[in-house]
Amino acid sequence: MRRTAVAVAIGAMAVSVAACGKAGDDDSGSGSGSDSKSIGLLLPDNVTARYEKFDKPYFEDKVAELCSDCKVEYANAAADSAKQAQQVSSMITKGVKVIVVSAQDSAAIKSSIQKAVDKGVKVIAYDRLAQGPVSAYVSFDNVKVGELQGQALIDALGDKATPKSKVVMINGDDADPNAAQFKEGAHKALDGKVDIAYEQSGLWKDTVAAQKMSAAITQLGAKNIAGVYAANDGMAGGIATVLKGAKISGIPLTGQDAELAGIQRIVAGTQSSTVYKAFKPEADAAAQLAVNLLEGKSIDDLATETLTSGSGDKVPSQLLTPVSVTVDNINDTVIKDKLYTVADICTADYAAACKKAGLE
Template sequence: MNTTLRRTVVATAAVSMALGMAACGKAGSSSSSSSSSAGSSSSAAAGGGTGTIGLLLPENQTTRYEKFDKPLIEAKIKELAPNATVVYDNAAGSAATQAQQVTSMINQGVKVLILDAQDSAAIKSSVQAAVAKGIKVIAYDRLAQGPVSAYVSFDNEKVGELQGQGLLDALGAKATPTAKVVEIDGDSADPNAADFKKGFQTAVAGKVDIAYDASGLWKPDVAAQKAAAAITQLGAANIAAFYSANDGMAAGIVTSMKNAGLSALPIGGQDAQLDAIQRIISGTQSYTVYKAYKPEADAAATIAVDLLNGQSITGVATTTKTSGSGDQVPSDLLTPVLVTKTNVESTVVADGLYSASDICTSAYAAACTAAGIK
């Protein structure tokens, strides 16, 4: 889910805006968001607590982790527990590295660990080791296996369903049982990838023909290679649309499409990356799925502080989810939103994720004007 370095200043500005806003408007709004607010109040009333909270994120190819999740989580913890310390690391896409990082967190004496697993199954023994030392583990965005105390994410099958809906809407009358679709999924080590795929395939079953299905491993270059292979195998003229499990891979796929003269075909993703929003505005991407970062980050931070204080987390974790290891985990599952050109302004702009000026740079000014974004 890469963006280029020239967007760093823009993305950082978006974070600053997001930190000052409760992203609970049209996008990402759910009972989860309001329950997070209730949890925040109880944590604050308890005096915040002291101790160390660890934060481990899975990789740095995805725009969201360094630009949004990390600063938002850190800011919320600072708000709720000014005397707590946050220690952070990123696995850079390596499950082995992340296992070492968990060991390091244990040795540093963290009391609570917010963990976004690079490989949800491989991390199980590390989770067990942390819990054996009395550490409370929160699975963030991806449901790690093992005895985690809580899970914060989105309804990921719903994400896939929205992706399927977006693809069918973009195809319109061309959505027929014989219309060939190229499907590029996420990394199977990420349990969310299976949920996205299940939701997507459920939504399009019997309505299009998934003629090529491969994993892009969440890497734009791999996704581009797989898309090029699909074009070679199926023939450019025979492909009706492309499905990408996220926006980062969509960027790679769009390049392969353009090289084959197929830039006008429907393609979608998820994450509402800035470059994806710009592609949507300019017509080279059909849709994305917006999973508002702030309510997810706030919920994880709130649960972390509640666990640090020895308080109940039921005010935030209002449902349960079964992990791959069979554990029933108290969970907060937020609601994703489908974003197309028609609702960019009422979703990511209204929520303060990006300003109109972030999106409507000189290269996209005319497209923004045509779309009514200002």
């Protein structure tokens, strides 16, 4: 039970006695007082490699740089929207002033965001545009991401890109609004240029994507598939395994997120492209927005665009620029930005392929 501070005045001397906290809180270092400088960071899953390895530490480091006495409270939803809702409630109880959340389910989290805002907490949607009264949104131009993916597939097909060429399309989870934008962009690039002969959601899971790919092979025939659009690298990994098992090689396979395994597949030739959305600029931007809101500063010069969420809310947005990555520009993208070193990519299994690709 939270008890409010009680002030007792005796003569000219005032003595304040305050008690705060909540039984069962997992972090006694967080208070719910008005002077709290805590920022909550809620990420959607621990399957996608980027969140724990990059987004979290980059965000924490930038907050520390901008606000030395600020504290970041962190939680991961482990792909469970109900768990994420509980985490929002926990953050409110802990007294955070700003919550940065990458929604596991953009619609399901709406009521939790409303609850936070009703308690005076500012909410920033991170990477995925959550529904509800969020104060800001930071991500990449997701339609552009899809366009880059689709165009990379067309480029890899070369003269095999014809309206009769059958392409399999494995999209992300419909609960993620980004998935619809990636899909929209990809269709812009692909429609009319190839035949999207099989299209399903892979739910952002490699296992589901693998199942869908197997079904596509059964339906279309292994020899009739010209290329595969996979909405991210995780699903591309499952698809690549199925293609190998079906003895299908030499066809384009897209991805997204520039995961290490995806870059290694590109080097090895089992994946043709990915999309690099530099994690540090995105995390840094979210941290700057969070600190500004915490300190009551304007974000107008940061969130210069406006997007409409699924709930119809107009959201000030900061959109960054994604980059397509193929074997030809690995050096100039993920290595140049120190996302990975050559040693990270070129392990023993990839040494020969790396040498051929000029990564030494």
